[in-house]
Amino acid sequence: MLRTLNRLFADHPREVGETYLHHAAAASRFGLKLARLTACAFAHAMVPGVHKTTVSDEIKRMADDLGYRAQIARECRMRDAGAFDPGL
Template sequence: MFDKVFLKHPREVGESYGEHFATATGFGARMVVGGLACIVHGVIPALFVRTASDTVKSLYGRMKARQPAFAEKPPAFTEPAWQMEYEI
């Protein structure tokens, strides 16, 4: 049971428990900060105009870059010029 709950998934993605903890916690913290910025932006539109969109793009690029199929050549969405059609 311990192996299934704590070790199976990290092993499936090629990480130790510690590596997976650090990566997942880092992603989660950035999502929380981006989400809070988005809430503040909703109340005061002049603040954090691009923070949520930039956070989403950054995390998406990092997540895709971790996948083996994208490891050889970075995908276009990691380029600075890449823009979503709509920003929050």
């Protein structure tokens, strides 16, 4: 039971070098941003003249941010595995 709880709540945040609360805050920010973008996309579907590039521009920014976070997570996993060499 403890291993399951650890796997569900602690393993992934630790993998990406965050605490549970920090990870929850970051994931919540992305979720709220996606909810707002959903509304913008539907508004654009109904009135094509509004939010012409809002959704695509923001998704590009989010992709850059997520790519950076993924790189940090890879480096953290490499360091934890003993394969991290900052000189590379």
